[in-house]
Amino acid sequence: MMKKLSLFLGCIIPNRYPGIEKATYLCLEKLGIDCSDLPGASCCPAPGVFRSFDKSTWLALASRNIVLSEELERDVLTICNGCYGSLIDANNELKENAALKKSTNTHLEKIGKKFNGSVDVRHIVELLYDEFGPEKIKEMVTTPLNLRVALHYGCHLVKPSKERQLGSVEKPTFFDELVESTGAESVDYPDKMACCGAGGGVRSALLEKSLEMVNHKFSRISDAGVDCIVNACPFCHLQLDGGQAEVKEKFGLEYNIPVLHYTQLLGLAFGFSPEELGIDLNVIKNDAFLAKLKLKEPAEN
């Protein structure tokens, strides 16, 4: 039986794209998943930056987030590839390395906490695939979607593969299968597994270079002729959505492709409206996309 979960929100979802947070709550409820809040959680902290600045700081903050969930006797559910990468890597290292666990607990002791290593860290995509499976999700869908989707896995969902064990990193299929459970078609496109260019502190420090990387993806996706981009990481989401506006401003190129987190896509397939799922709160506004969704209504919730 699936263990009970607590929802780790991270930074970008609650503080920039709350629609994804709302969509997650709606989907978890529809799926009948027992998932509580995780009050008092902080930044994971972001793996590409803080882990590389100072490992003890990264482990201390990550372990505190994990300990909050240990106290609730629940596994940690992440909805962001970065949070997933940070927390699963920290959790594994602390479980396997007694010396690191000891030194980390020296810090945690100062706030009256202790890392035990009693819970696991999950990502919503691998959780849905493992615990439900594409067929089961498909059966639960009430409003099959007639959409052509460009799927963006995001690097840290599958890599480093040694710590993930989710199959092929060059051409994975599990996420595509979940997308197609909603009725949508996951369209293949060149450089589908390419990085969005945001990670590792590149977006924050070298914005223009980071936008050149994502622009390459936009051009490939645009050529494929899709209705929207789907991802499972709010930092990729920010880069893919806000990045389109920045690419337009800096390079004069306009794509206007709507971007959805998987929970928003699934939410649509469960009959929720784009407004309930906060899809209209993206930077990129695309009326043609919203009109195409409306054709399916009225949906029975």
Added chain:
Amino acid sequence: MSEPDVLKTLQDAGLDVLTCMQCGTCSGSCPSGRYTSLNTRRIVRKARKNSDMLHDDDLWMCATCYNCQERCPRGIKIVDAILMIRTIAVHEGIMLPAHRKISELVLKHGHAVPINDATKEKRKNLGLEELPETVHKYPEALADVKTLLESCGFDKLVVEKQE
């Protein structure tokens, strides 16, 4: 202050760059290298020779996509090595201004991306509480995070060193 021994630090952490045969699979797999000066093969070569790389701007151009690490025929954990070289650089006081800034955000708010008024409004319109169930809503939790950051010396680490 003596120069840090980067090669030894990498080797002690099990990051054996000495087995690199300079095949260039890493650079050929690097999405950042198409648009930036990042030359992963050169970073690994410099690490092998233990020559100075702490001031190398390329260090900060890695988006940590892990393509090179997945594809390295010698199984060298290249991204982990780059992250570790960054760590040594940061501890030597070498850090990009933007990265100091996000570090300051975590020190102050417990979030690298703290909430703003526009998002509070969006949250209300969605029927969510104005503040999420994070350190933003629980001051005592934020105090704990600050205690940890101080205990790890992170506050001192990311403050610009006065020469």
